Amino acid sequence: MKVAFIGTGAMGSLLIDAFLRSGALLPQNICASNRSPSKAKRLAQRHPGLRAYSSNAEAAQGSKIVFLCIKPLDYPDVIAEIRDVLDEKQIVVSITSPVQIETLEAAIPSKIAKIIPSITHSVHSGASLCIYGGRIRPEDRLLLEQLMSSISTPITLKESETRIASDLSSCGPAFVAHMLQLWAESAAELTGIGYAEAIALGSEMLLGTGKLLTEGGLNPEQLIERVAVPGGVTAEGIAVLDSSLREVFARLIDTTHRKYDDDISKLHALFHPAIPDALPSSSDHAPSCPEREAPFAGVKPPDGSGAASIF
Numbered sequence: 001m002k003v004a005f006i007g008t009g010a011m012g013s014l015l016i017d018a019f020l021r022s023g024a025l026l027p028q029n030i031c032a033s034n035r036s037p038s039k040a041k042r043l044a045q046r047h048p049g050l051r052a053y054s055s056n057a058e059a060a061q062g063s064k065i066v067f068l069c070i071k072p073l074d075y076p077d078v079i080a081e082i083r084d085v086l087d088e089k090q091i092v093v094s095i096t097s098p099v100q101i102e103t104l105e106a107a108i109p110s111k112i113a114k115i116i117p118s119i120t121h122s123v124h125s126g127a128s129l130c131i132y133g134g135r136i137r138p139e140d141r142l143l144l145e146q147l148m149s150s151i152s153t154p155i156t157l158k159e160s161e162t163r164i165a166s167d168l169s170s171c172g173p174a175f176v177a178h179m180l181q182l183w184a185e186s187a188a189e190l191t192g193i194g195y196a197e198a199i200a201l202g203s204e205m206l207l208g209t210g211k212l213l214t215e216g217g218l219n220p221e222q223l224i225e226r227v228a229v230p231g232g233v234t235a236e237g238i239a240v241l242d243s244s245l246r247e248v249f250a251r252l253i254d255t256t257h258r259k260y261d262d263d264i265s266k267l268h269a270l271f272h273p274a275i276p277d278a279l280p281s282s283s284d285h286a287p288s289c290p291e292r293e294a295p296f297a298g299v300k301p302p303d304g305s306g307a308a309s310i311f
Ligand SMILES: NC(=O)c1ccc[n+]([C@@H]2O[C@H](COP(=O)([O-])OP(=O)(O)OC[C@H]3O[C@@H](n4cnc5c(N)ncnc54)[C@H](O)[C@@H]3O)[C@@H](O)[C@H]2O)c1
Pocket: 006, 007, 008, 009, 010, 011, 012, 033, 034, 035, 036, 039, 056, 069, 070, 071, 072, 074, 077, 078, 095, 096, 097, 116, 117, 118, 119, 170
């Protein structure tokens, strides 16, 4: 079975490397193409058997699954290039949040899914966000979730939840890494500890905290209660965070949702140049205020170990 990756930048290459490392795909299963073909060729050199194409249509033709690993505004060109070689049996997966499933369903005959990955999949970790179009059948969903289970924890959600869920799972690693940077910079500046040492300590702490909140069976409230002993230093620190961070997160969510809406508008104009507005926006999905309660479906997929090639 062929699986195509169109766009082999940061995320396309990461997915290919991770699927191969997990054993879920073999190099001979994979076709890759990229606007600058040298990137796809480098992957073929790294993984003998993988086929690199200079044409997106050639990569897509005959592939059971076609991953589109390109940026939002590159979609119209790529769709125009591959439309004629796609059929209704193929599954086209967009890894890009603002590209709406209904836009792709209107443009191509294939079954459409949106799967938003995360850099954490390179260490076989993190949630992949799975959103399915109306043409996806249960067996297609099983296939995609088996594949994604080999490198991540697939979580099914509604398209309206894409932005906030992606903030947490896909942008989140960068947000948390930035918080750690600032914390380590302040630590180095105010106390004299080395920046590298502070980063190392913080990174080990993040790893352990993630484990406690997943396999360790603790929720944030329980974890805080165990750490913040009454009258101790942690409780004082949490009071400081509480008074400052709520506003920061409100602004963060507002900003990412504005950017999302902006991308949706630009895409709409590119896909439908003559049709004015009536677009979905993040405000259709959730209030653009901090008190949103994301109604996260959180449906766990069937258990696919993905240890062996599933194709
Ligand atoms: N990087 C992440 O952590 C992450 C996480 C989740 C989702 N995403 C989404 O994945 C998408 C790609 O992100 P990225 O970080 O890999 O970006 P990137 O810029 O590293 O990669 C995009 C690749 O697409 C190629 N490309 C552009 N136009 C093309 C065309 N017409 N035909 C073939 N290839 C073309 C570019 O040459 C580039 O190699 C974005 O929409 C992003 O939102 C990224």
